[in-house]
Amino acid sequence: xxxxxPGVLNMQDDIVYLSAVDMAAQIRAGxxxxxxxxxxxxxxxxxxxxxxxxxxxxxxxxxxxxxLAADDAQARGQPLGPLHGLPVAHKDLIMxxxxxxxxxxxxxxxxVPTRSALLVERQQxxxxxxxxxxxxxxxxxxxxxxxxxxxxxxxxxxxxxxxGGSSGGSAVALATGMVALADGTDMGGSxxxxxxxxxxxxxxxxxxxxxxxxxQNGWGSLSVYGPMARSVADLALHLxxxxxxxxxxxxxxxxxGAQFRAPLExxxxxxxxxxxxxxxxxxxxxxxxxxxDAQRKVFEDLGCIVEDAYPDMRDAHDIFMALxxxxxxxxxxxxxxxxxxxxxxxxxxxIEAGRKLSAAQLARAEKLRTALFLRMHRxxxxxxxxxxxxxxxxxxxxxxxxxxxIAGVKMESYIDWMRSCYTIxxxxxPALSVPAGFTDGGLPVGLQLIGRHQGELALLQMGHAFEQxxxxxxxxxxxxx
Numbered sequence: 457x458x459x460x461x462p463g464v465l466n467m468q469d470d471i472v473y474l475s476a477v478d479m480a481a482q483i484r485a486g487x488x489x490x491x492x493x494x495x496x497x498x499x500x501x502x503x504x505x506x507x508x509x510x511x512x513x514x515x516x517x518x519x520x521x522x523x524l525a526a527d528d529a530q531a532r533g534q535p536l537g538p539l540h541g542l543p544v545a546h547k548d549l550i551m552x553x554x555x556x557x558x559x560x561x562x563x564x565x566x567x568v569p570t571r572s573a574l575l576v577e578r579q580q581x582x583x584x585x586x587x588x589x590x591x592x593x594x595x596x597x598x599x600x601x602x603x604x605x606x607x608x609x610x611x612x613x614x615x616x617x618x619x620g621g622s623s624g625g626s627a628v629a630l631a632t633g634m635v636a637l638a639d640g641t642d643m644g645g646s647x648x649x650x651x652x653x654x655x656x657x658x659x660x661x662x663x664x665x666x667x668x669x670x671x672q673n674g675w676g677s678l679s680v681y682g683p684m685a686r687s688v689a690d691l692a693l694h695l696x697x698x699x700x701x702x703x704x705x706x707x708x709x710x711x712x713g714a715q716f717r718a719p720l721e722x723x724x725x726x727x728x729x730x731x732x733x734x735x736x737x738x739x740x741x742x743x744x745x746x747x748x749d750a751q752r753k754v755f756e757d758l759g760c761i762v763e764d765a766y767p768d769m770r771d772a773h774d775i776f777m778a779l780x781x782x783x784x785x786x787x788x789x790x791x792x793x794x795x796x797x798x799x800x801x802x803x804x805x806x807i808e809a810g811r812k813l814s815a816a817q818l819a820r821a822e823k824l825r826t827a828l829f830l831r832m833h834r835x836x837x838x839x840x841x842x843x844x845x846x847x848x849x850x851x852x853x854x855x856x857x858x859x860x861x862i863a864g865v866k867m868e869s870y871i872d873w874m875r876s877c878y879t880i881x882x883x884x885x886p887a888l889s890v891p892a893g894f895t896d897g898g899l900p901v902g903l904q905l906i907g908r909h910q911g912e913l914a915l916l917q918m919g920h921a922f923e924q925x926x927x928x929x930x931x932x933x934x935x936x937x
Contacts, residue, residue: 471496472633473932476542476690479636483530483541490530490541493636494523494585497543501587501634507615507935510628511545511635512606513556513589519543522585538717539697540583542636547623548589549596549641550681551670552576555586560594560603563795574669574705575639575681575698582697587635590625595788596641597803599649599874600857601625604800608854611653612933613899617851620650626684627654631933637694643679643780645846645877648889651684652846652902655929657691657919658684658889660881662910666698667705673786674706678779678881687929688890688920692716695912715913720920725759727918730839732766738875739863741849747893747901748845754925755843767835767842771824772879778813778821779882785810802870825882832883833909841918842906846889848876850899876904886912888919891929 471493474482482488498516505511526541551557551569553576558564572580580586591601591609601624602608609624611617612632619628623640627650630638640647642660651658659682666681668674683694699713733748734740755762784806792799792807799807836842848862859873860866867873880887885906892903905922907915923929 470633472500475687476539476636476685477693480538480540480542480693484536490523490526490585491520493541494520494543494587497587497634497636500632504632504634504935508610508612508628508632509607510590510609510625510632511588512548512558512591512625515555515586515588519585519587526583526585537581537583537697538693539579539637542584543587544579544584544637544639545588545590545626545629545635546576546586547626547638547640548592549622550575550639552586552589555589557589558605560592560596560605562604562798563791565605571670574667574702578697579639584637590623590629590638592622592625594800595803596622596643596646597784597800597806598622598858598870599645601650602857610854611851612935613655614851615935616854617899618653618854618856620653620847620851622646622650623658623684624650627651627656627658630654630656630684630686632935637690638684639694639698640682640684641679642682642881643783643878644776644871644881645874647682647684648846648877648887648902648904649874651889653851653900655891655900655902655931655933656684656686657688657891657923657929658682659691659695659912659916660887661695661699661912662709662886663884664705664707664709665886665910665912666695667700667702667708669702669704671705673783676783677707677884678776678783688888688916688923689720692720692916709910716916718913720917722917722921723759724918724921727760727840728838729755729760729762730765730767730835730842731762732764732842732844735844735876735879736766736769738848739865740845740876741863743850743895744845744848744901747895748903751892751903751922751926754922758921758925765839768831769828769879772828772882773875775821775825775828776878776882777809778817779825781806781809782813782818783810829883832885836885836908840908840914844880844904844906845876846902846904848873850895850901880904880906885909886915888915890919890923892926893928894931
C-alpha cells in the first residue's frame with residue numbers, strides 16, 4: 457500500500473494500482489509527477505492490453521505531451537483540477553475531439569469527431585488526461601463486448617470469459633491498472649454488468665445527474681453517462697466532475713457535483729435494506745446466489761435492518777423493451793437505411809421493433825412507466841436501499857454472444873438475461889455495482905445497490921461502507937501481475 461497523504465510515496469509500490477484519490481493527492485503534493493504517472497500507465501498498457509484488448513485507440517504521444525504540460529502548469533503555480541494528471545479512457549461510444557470514435561461499428565471505423573461530448577470536456581477541464589478509447593459492442597448493443605472493428609475484449613480474471621458490456625473495455629482497463637478512471641454509458645446495465653464481471657465499481661446515475669450533450673434526444677431517459685472506478689471513493693471523485701447542471705440538457709439536475717467529494721463515511725445503523733436475491737422470481741445461477749447470500753451478514757454487522765422484500769415491478773420488462781426499441785430507431789434507423797446489410801443482426805432487430813411500435817404502444821409504455829416509478833417510490837419510502845444481484849449469471853464463455861438459459865429457464869431474446877439490470881433502469885433510480893465476492897472458480901460476483909430517487913450520495917456512502925467491510929474489490933487479476 458502507498459503511504460497515506462501527507463507522506464512520500466514508496467516508489468517500489470505499483471503506481472498504477474494507487475487509488476485515483478491517492479494518485480491525485482500524490483501529484484498535487486509533488487511526490488509524483490503527471491509524467492511518472494502517465495509513463496507507468498503506458499507501460500502497463502503495452503504489457504497487458506494485447507492480452508485483453510480493452511483499449512482500442514491509444515494516443516500515447518499526445519497523452520505524454522499533456523502530462524508534461526500538466527507538470528509545467530503545476531510548476532508555474534496554476535490552479536489544479538481535482539483530476540489533475542490522472543490518465544482516463546473514454547468509451548468508444550463517446551465523442552472525443554481529434555480521437556477516433558468508432559461506436560464499435562464498421563460504419564464509423566475511421567470517424568474522428570471535431571468536438572467532444574460534454575462528459576469528456578468536463579473530465580479534461582478537471583485536469584484528467586485522455587489516453588484513448590475503450591472497446592464496446594457495436595452501438596453499445598448487448599452486454600458482451602465484441603465487434604467487427606476490434607474483436608472481443610477478454611475478462612482479465614479468465615481470458616476465456618466475457619468481461620460483460622457494453623462498457624466492457626472500460627472495466628477491463630481499470631481492473632488491469634491501465635487507467636486511473638474510465639467512463640461509460642448505461643441503458644440496460646452497461647456500466648453495472650462489466651463492473652460486476654471485472655471486480656470494479658460502476659454507477660448508473662439518475663437521469664440528468666450527468667448531463668447529455670450533444671444528444672439527438674434531449675428527453676431520452678433510458679441511457680445515461682456515468683463513472684467507473686476501482687473503489688467507491690474513486691468513483692465518487694469521478695462523478696463529482698461529471699455531474700452538475702448544463703442548460704443544454706433539459707433533464708439536467710441542478711445540484712453541484714462537488715457534493716460527491718464530501719467524505720463517504722457514515723453510520724449505517726438503522727438503515728433499512730430490502731434483500732431480493734431472486735428479484736421477485738427471476739432465475740439466478742446458484743453460484744451467484746451462493747456468493748451474495750454470504751454478504752447479507754455484512755449489512756447486518758453494519759447495523760442495518762435487512763428484510764426480504766422486493767417492489768412490484770410488473771410491466772418493467774415491457775416498458776424497457778418498448779422504449780429501447782424506440783431509442784434504437786431514433787438513433788440508428790437512418791444509419792441502417794444508409795448502410796443496408798452492415799449492422800449486426802441484433803441491432804437490426806431492435807430498429808425494426810422500434811418501427812413496428814404504434815403511438816398507442818408508446819403511450820401505454822409511458823403510462824406504465826409512471827405507475828412503476830410511483831410504486832418504486834412508495835417502496836423506497838420504507839427502505840433506504842434495495843439489494844439485488846447485478847447479473848443473474850457469472851461471466852460466461854467469450855465465444856457465446858449472450859446467455860440463452862439461466863437455471864433451466866429459456867431467455868426470450870438476446871438481452872433477456874439482463875433483466876436484473878434493465879428492470880431497475882425502467883424505474884430511473886440510481887444503481888451501484890460493487891464487488892462482493894467470487895465464485896468457487898475465481899470469477900467476480902458483484903452486488904447491485906439501488907438507492908432512492910436522485911439519492912446518489914447516500915448510495916455511494918452505503919456502497920463505501922459495504923466495500924470497506926468486505927475488501928473484495930482489492931483482489932486483482934493475476935494477469936496484471
